Amino acid sequence: MPTVLIALFDGVQSLDVTGPLEVFDHANAVHPGAYRIITASLRGRAITTSSNLKLTPDADLHDIAGQHLDLLLVPGGPGARQRDADLVRSLKTHAQNSKRLASVCTGAFLLAAAGLLDGRTVTTHWQYCDELARQYPRVTVDPDPIFIKTADLATSAGVTAGVDLALALVEDDLGRDTALAVARALVVFLRRPGSQAQFSAQLSAQVANRAPLREVQHWIAEHPAADLSVEALAQRASLSPRHFARAFAAEVGVPPGRYVDRSRFEAARRHLEDSEEGVEETARACGYGTPEAMRRAFVRSLGVSPAEYRRRFRPKAPPQEEFRADRHRAL
Numbered sequence: 001m002p003t004v005l006i007a008l009f010d011g012v013q014s015l016d017v018t019g020p021l022e023v024f025d026h027a028n029a030v031h032p033g034a035y036r037i038i039t040a041s042l043r044g045r046a047i048t049t050s051s052n053l054k055l056t057p058d059a060d061l062h063d064i065a066g067q068h069l070d071l072l073l074v075p076g077g078p079g080a081r082q083r084d085a086d087l088v089r090s091l092k093t094h095a096q097n098s099k100r101l102a103s104v105c106t107g108a109f110l111l112a113a114a115g116l117l118d119g120r121t122v123t124t125h126w127q128y129c130d131e132l133a134r135q136y137p138r139v140t141v142d143p144d145p146i147f148i149k150t151a152d153l154a155t156s157a158g159v160t161a162g163v164d165l166a167l168a169l170v171e172d173d174l175g176r177d178t179a180l181a182v183a184r185a186l187v188v189f190l191r192r193p194g195s196q197a198q199f200s201a202q203l204s205a206q207v208a209n210r211a212p213l214r215e216v217q218h219w220i221a222e223h224p225a226a227d228l229s230v231e232a233l234a235q236r237a238s239l240s241p242r243h244f245a246r247a248f249a250a251e252v253g254v255p256p257g258r259y260v261d262r263s264r265f266e267a268a269r270r271h272l273e274d275s276e277e278g279v280e281e282t283a284r285a286c287g288y289g290t291p292e293a294m295r296r297a298f299v300r301s302l303g304v305s306p307a308e309y310r311r312r313f314r315p316k317a318p319p320q321e322e323f324r325a326d327r328h329r330a331l
Contacts (some may be wrong), residue, residue, distance in 0.1 A: 001036045002070035002173070005094060007039040007110075009087055011079020014049040014103040015159050020073060023166035026182040031174055040064060043084055050077045057240045061090045071097035071169070076105030076125065076158065083113045092116065102154040102169070104162035107321045111155075112136040123148050125158035163188060208251040212237040217252065220260055224267040224287040263287065265297050272310045279306045 004024055005012045006017060017039070024035045040056070041047050044060035070088060072094050074080070092114040095101055103111050108124040111117050111133060121140040124132050129143035147156035147165040156165040171179035208214045216237050220228055233256055234244035248256045268286040269279065282289050283306075288294040293308075 001033055001035045003038060004071045004073060005064070005067075005069050005098070006037070006039045006073045006075065007061065007087070007091060007094075008039050008047045008075075009079045009084065010047050011077050012047065012049050012075050012084065012106060013077035013159065014051055014053045014055075016075030016107065016162050017049075017055070017208045018298065019160065020075075020104065020166035021162040023163060023170060026185050027170045027174060027178060029185070030178050030181045034174055036068075036177075038064065042084070042090065052077070061087075061094070063091070066097060069094060071100045071102060071194040073102045073104070074107035074110050075162070076107040076109075080106040080109050080126070083109060083302075098171075100152050101277075102155065102156075102165065103163065104156050105158040107175065108132060108155050109135075112139050117153075117155075119155055121148060122153075122155040123157055124155065127158075133187060136218050167187055178294050180205055208248070210247070210251065212239070213248055213251055216248070217259075221267075222265045225285055225312060226287070228264075228287065230256055260287075261297070265301060267292055268297070268306070269309070272306055282306065282321075 004325055008017065008020060016028070021037060021039075024037050028037075029032050038059055039055070039057040040059040040061045041057040042061055044057055044063070046054055046056045067111055074091060088110060091110055095111075097116065101111060101116060101221065103122075103124070105125045106128050108117065109120050109128075111257060112122075112132065114258055116134065118138040121142055121143050122132075123129070123145055129141050132139065133141040145157070146161040147168065149165065154165055156162050161191050167179050167183055167188075170182055182319070187250055208217060216233050219226075219236060220233070226232075230241050230245050233248075234241040237244050240248065245256055248259070252259060254262075264287045268282055268288065271282045271286055272279075275282070277285070279294065283289075283291045284296040286294070288297070295305050298304060302309060
């Protein structure tokens, strides 16, 4: 039975632990015996999470050293950035007997301290990407995606991204249908692609100070198919085009054209996930001049075409829903 070992330590982020644990446990409900899940800490002592939740592990990390592991998962949290020397040595020992390594959020700091990320490309929570890259120059840190996964190493951004990563691992191990069943049980999407940015356009940009510019930001998000040229947006803000462009870039942090591009791309992604409309209809609804323009945006940002994105990341409807949809289209 594949063994998943989740390392525990004081100051761990509780959701970094329980999110992936719930995914693997629900996978066991679909495929009994799919995973043997073990939580362990140094000396097997109870730990206190960053939110003061008390967790009692199953085992002592030292006592299970030498056991074959399918996956060693290291969560993050304030305690991970302290890089306890005994914990780092223990993780390095366990890594020698583990088929795969994974970290959630700042758990990457512990793997890096153990020398397990040298020469690899990883991600972590956006707040700590610069720090990780600075402290471990032999590690390539990509701050954008929510997770990065290869055959033997997976790293994710913060908190809920650990659920996305765990779902991707379950899909690798047990197939898409099982991962979809787990996602439905947990009421989460299957699955955000690893290449999806940690921030939406609205979150990654600043909120403008002035009310007219804030209203323009809302208008862009709600009307992706509208005329969103600088001239049209400037008129909506009652500013000259030149003044608007300069003020928007200064207060939002990106030029209006780039902000519009990001917003339209996110609208198209959601449209493909949530609607039955095809690529051409989606391109029109989200303000792309042609389906080819939207295709180029998807390939540039995610490495897949819009059609492939829908095939991979839109949950398949239950049979009864598919029947109703097919009947509706026939009528």
